[in-house]
Amino acid sequence: MTQDLAPHVPDQASHRSDEDVRPDWWRSAVIYQVYVRSFADSDGDGVGDLAGVRAKLPYLEQLGVDALWLTPFYASPQADGGYDVADYRAVDPLFGDLSDADTLVREAHARGLRVIVDIVPNHTSDRHAWFTEALASEPGSPARARYHFRPGKGKDGELPPNDWESVFGGPAWTRTRNQDGTPGEWYLHLFAPEQPDLNWENPEVREEFESVLRFWLDLGVDGFRIDVAHGMVKAEGLPDIGHTEQVKMIGAQVLPFFDQDGVHEIHRSWRTLLDSYPGERIGVAEAWAPTPARLSMYVRPDELHQAFNFHFLSCEWEARTMRSVIDESLASAGSVGAPTTWVLSNHDVVRHVTRYGGGEQGLRRARAAALLMLALPGSTYVYQGEELGLPEVVDLPDEVRQDPSFFRDNGQDGFRDGCRVPLPWSGDQAPYGFGPGGSWLPQPDSWRDLSVESQTGDPRSTLELYRSALRLRRELPGLGDGPMEWLQAPEGVLAFSRPGFVCTVNTSDTEAELPVPGRPVLSSEPVSFTGGSVRLPADSCVWWAL
Known part of the structure; x- marks a missing residue:
């Protein structure tokens, strides 16, 4: 016998009561x-x-x-x-x-x-008032101390301060220009250059x-x-990663x-x-x-x-x-x-x-x-x-x-x-x-x-x-936060119990058979029953109430 545990479709939304506002x-x-x-x-x-x-x-x-x-x-x-x-x-x-x-x-x-x-x-953002002020300020100024500004390496400071890379790709440093147009310090941005990192020290x-x-x-x-x-x-000193x-x-x-x-x-x-x-x-x-x-x-x-x-x-x-x-x-x-x-x-x-x-x-x-x-x-x-x-x-x-x-x-x-x-x-x-x-x-x-x-x-x-x-x-009291216990299951199947509840998941690409653990209440795919056994389709999950 095949049972289609299709979701119940209510006529209209049910509104929450004050009882739903729970502690924790x-x-x-x-x-x-x-x-x-x-x-x-x-x-x-x-x-x-x-x-x-x-x-x-x-x-x-x-x-x-x-x-x-x-x-x-x-x-x-x-x-x-x-x-x-x-x-x-x-x-x-x-x-x-x-x-x-x-x-x-x-x-x-x-x-x-x-x-x-x-x-x-x-x-x-690099358009934040703090960063705009930092760019207009001198090296070592309080405005720049809110971010990570550093002089570059190399003879003329032409290399980034360290080897860090941006999560978005490329160096994690961008060089600024001084007020007179000459190359200046570098600032750190672990993401886009438009996202300068703050100094949380x-x-x-x-x-x-x-x-x-x-x-x-x-x-x-x-x-x-x-x-x-x-x-x-x-990390203190902004050390190289070497990778x-x-x-x-x-x-x-x-x-x-x-x-x-x-x-x-x-x-x-x-x-x-x-x-x-x-x-x-x-x-x-x-x-x-x-x-x-x-x-x-x-x-x-x-x-x-x-x-x-x-x-x-x-x-x-x-x-x-x-x-x-x-x-x-x-x-x-x-x-x-x-x-x-x-x-x-x-x-x-x-x-x-x-x-x-x-x-x-x-x-x-x-x-x-x-x-x-x-x-x-x-x-x-x-x-x-x-x-x-x-x-x-x-x-x-x-x-x-x-x-x-x-x-x-x-x-x-x-x-x-x-x-x-x-x-x-x-x-x-x-x-x-x-x-x-x-x-x-x-x-x-x-x-x-x-x-x-x-x-x-x-x-x-x-x-x-x-x-x-x-x-x-x-509605089911055993769901949400609380205990769970793994149950025996065939290869490729996860089965666990919560108070008054069992969940079975077949992650394999073939049907799996196991004893019926309770009353089926919801499934992601139709399931079949033979005697006291249930056949779980491939890639499916069933919820059971005890």
């Missing part, structure tokens, strides 16, 4: 990442904005997430999609104004949704960011996703510009600040660390609340490998009493439908991986569009690309634009309801079948699978 909400939260410029456009300029996000709050409420994380919407020249901030207290006109941010936070709260905003403390930098955090906390935000949380402190292709070492080795022990004192001070506000405001570290143990240092009881689990994101679709990464992640976070976070995609990596093989196979695996992720202990992050099963757009013309790493050599792959293509909401042709105009990146014709409109109400769609999974995650 972040330990089990499902947080939806909104890449603002690609989410929804309200004014027809082809770029998403805060008013567009506000208009889609009912969608996020119906989806069933607990919070949204907004990528930077601050005043910026947009050299790196807003991660080059010129004014941390102002909204860029591209996205609206400060009243739009205030209204968005208030309306989200009214719907039971918390709001987390990005903060970018490793670097500013300078008390003025620390005081300024405490003030910025208070500004947004006073406006009502529920926390911060901290960009490059591992990079704010550099090229340094970007390949990130997350595998300790580098003199990443994961230095000094960052933890900063995060401890920020935790104290967050705890001084009511409502459990949180800090989330975007931290690349070479081991789970190093990553766990960012979420010790007196530091940040969460850290992204990039080891899980980069894990292969293979049972033994996934189990090992899950075990390591749970053990390292648990050693400091923190919840583990799970994430499959974000705005910097190839979407997991494509990473898992693309096409029908990639989508099957992505659907199964979503149920696996949502069943694991801890908190999860959903990147906009993954609930639609969106693949990476791999054929964008070069002339439309805006990723700064695309234009530099030997850095990131330079194709991050492919995961940032604006969402399809409705209609039969681009921009698929994204806004009244076009979209800043072109959307594929195939996306007409992946829009929110086309998937809503279809019990076999990926959108309804996510909606059902998020509803069950709230």
